[in-house]
Amino acid sequence: MFCYQCQETAKGKGCEIQGVCGKKPETSTRMDQLLYIIRGMAIVNRILREKGVADCNASHFIIDALFTTITNANFDNAMLDGFIDKGLEMKNELIGTAKKRGITLPYMPEVSYHITKENYGRLEVVEAGGALDEEIFSVLHDKKEDIRGLKQLAIYGCKGMAAYARHALNLGYEQEDIYAVIENALAEISRPDMSVDELFSLVLAVGDGGVKAMALLDKANTSTYGNPEITKVNIGVGKRPGILISGHDLKDLEELLIQSDGKGVDIYTHSEMLPAQSYPFFKKFPHFAGNYGNAWWKQIDEFETFNGMFLFTSNCIVPPRPKTTYTDRVYTTGVVGMPGTHHIPEGSDGRKDFSEIIERAQKCQPPTEIEHGEIVAGFAHNQVLALAPRVIELVKSGKIRKFVVMAGCDGRFPSRSYYTEFAEKLPKDCVILTAGCAKYRYNKLPLGEIEGVPRVLDAGQCNDSYSLVVIAMALKDALGLKSVNDLPIVYNIAWYEQKAVIVLLALLSLGVRNIHTGPTLPAYFTPDILKVLREKFNIGTISTVDDDIANLIDTW
Ligand code: SF4
Ligand code: SF3
Known part of the structure; x- marks a missing residue:
């Protein structure tokens, strides 16, 4: 494996044996394979977009695939296998659409790439009759370090943008031009002749897409839940059992608050969910309690004293220690996955059923207080x-x-x-x-x-x-x-x-x-x-x- 996407990368250079974050090599390789598949999808969908027939389901899949490979989002190989299955299927559908319309596709390995199930997560395999470079999907495939660094910078920017686009989409907000920026970037970095200057321009175009994605998410959040207002947030605890919700997705919080209303449990925010405390919509719920704990990396200690249930709606989830007592009480949703925990999928009606986590929370002990007082948020x-x-x-x-x-x-x-x-x-x-x-x-x-x-x-x-x-x-x-x-x-x-x-x-x-x-x-x-x-x-x-x-x- 080779991954250098986050600040804590091994020796400040790159994780090669296992991720400092806990990512295993076979997980990292699956992520590289998935990213390679969506590069192929982006190449085809960009061409379809030029003809006015881009597939929005493909765009949705591409943002989820990017999001799930973000640091501390998904450690679950089975879930990533599902992503690879679906990606290969959707890529074939896109190619089929292009063919049906008489559109000639470029011969690019990203487009023709295929992999069989037994080789998911295996780096050493040469697929397709030996025609492909064994490391074709690896970050290290680009031998020139400047080119590699700029291409990865563009991809990492797209990952962040994709996460924001997904949170907005969950609230019913989307913009084709944001998907176009992402797919254009993924298609461009697949061009073998990209120069350093072209890549710098591409990186800034990704930044421009990021402004649009953040503006869209701001509009989605504030139109749906009101404008954040100055709020004193309690960092202590109450007397009832709690569910702690972590991550960035406000739609998940809304559904959890509605489903748990009147059920005798309190909902606490954690880490990046803290800002939800300032939205007028959420403040109306009497069982919306305060914020528990601190930033993501302290969870392996702080979750031990929470005593209740946990819901992760996005990064950052940390692999629990072997002796951790709370693992079975952790639920993930969306693109988040962690072996040994439970996953709540989206139903066919677009809703999520949080009844199991709520029922289990009712039987838990209330949280143990680790801090006391208030912080001010909502600016x-x-x-x-x-x-x-x-x-x-x-x-x-x-x-x-x-x-x-x-x-x-x-x-x-x-x-x-x-x-x-x-x-x-x-x-x-x-x-x-x-x-x-x-x-x-x-x-x-x-x-x-x-x-x-x-x-x-x-x-x-x-x-x-x-x-x-x-x-x-x-x-x-x-x-x-x-x-x-x-x-x-x-x-x-x-x-x-x-x-x-x-x-x-x-x-x-x-x-x-x-x-x-x-x-x-x-x-x-x-x-x-x-x-x-x-x-x-x-x-x-x-x-x-x-x-x-x-x-x-x-x-x-
Ligand atoms: Fe290493 Fe994980 Fe960071 Fe990748 S995301 S550089 S594997 S610590
Ligand atoms: Fe934090 Fe992961 Fe980046 Fe949203 S939750 S800022 S680290």
Whole structure:
């Protein structure tokens, strides 16, 4: 196997024996095979789209296949086998449609690729009469590191975009142009003659698609559940048994709340589901309790004390330890899979039946309290813009000197204590704008307020980074500035998985410069890729807290 898609990749270079995340080689290879199949599907569907007959079911499958290969989403080989079966079938259907219409397809190995079931997850197999390179679907198939890195950067951006597109689709919102960006990127990277310059343009086009996907998801979430509002979230526990819901999918939360209403159980949010606490629709449910625990990576300890049931609606699920006691109480849904847990599929009517998890929760003990108190959430664009006149006054009078965007992911590395220290040491006239699970490094610190404006404004999930862009644009206009780069905003973004990659690419496509990303740079940023990113966007990474505060706050 070879995978270097996340920040915790082995030795900062690539996982080759087993994933640091727990991904097994046979799982990783299945994911590579699945990605290769959807590249073939994308090539054909792009051609069908040019003729006005793109298959939207194929587009839906492509986004799910991308989403399921995101870090910490699916560790289940049987489920991935189902994806490969379906992908091969759908690819054949697309080819059949093209043939029926007299459309000539290019001879490309991605289109003709086939694999038999006994070879799913096997890297060493030469299929199709030996005509194919044995590593044809592997990341390492591209021998030139710059080309490989840029192609993978485009794919990782597509994975993040696909996840957001799927959450929007679950609420009935979709846009053909987003699918077109994804399928175009997958088709283009399959071209053997792509140059470095062409790949850079492609990566920015992916970023542009990311802006669209985040805007669509914002529209889906706020139209369905109302605009997030300032909310004090309890981080303690109640006396009844609980179901903890994790991940990003608000539709799943809605269905769970409705089905569990009046059943004697409380619903707690976890990690990236915390922002749901600020939506007016969800706040109406009396059994919608507070937020339990912290960022994703602490789940293997924190789930032991929750005592109840668990529902994962997206990444990040962590493989339980062998001695973990809660594994049988974990349920996954959507593209998430974990051996030893239970999966709740979507019914033929599009609904999910959560009755089993609710019934089992009724027999559980209430959660054990691990924290006490409240955190403040709900600073998405609508809420912040309602405060805008006041914020602008504070900026103009110099009482707010700088905004620091600290969006992104949290992770296991001890070096991430940098972000806690950075928040603590940040001068008192600076405000943190955050989104994503990176916030857990500082959202429980007593950082105070500036004349009533909290010093940590939490816009929501990683996809709500879109809110930060809306806020930046509004501030730029209100302050009469030409460019977002003239704003008193600096970017110190933490990344881990591919949703943060699409957030980064989205910001770059909007022309945002001087972004610092850490705790380390992606392994796929070769020196040459980094050189170009520095020249075009002045991208950098972090150093020490004191140096970075001096550079970011006092210089920019
Ligand atoms: Fe390694 Fe990250 Fe890939 Fe997991 S997702 S195999 S930790 S690079
Ligand atoms: Fe977190 Fe996985 Fe990235 Fe949505 S849940 S930000 S790490």
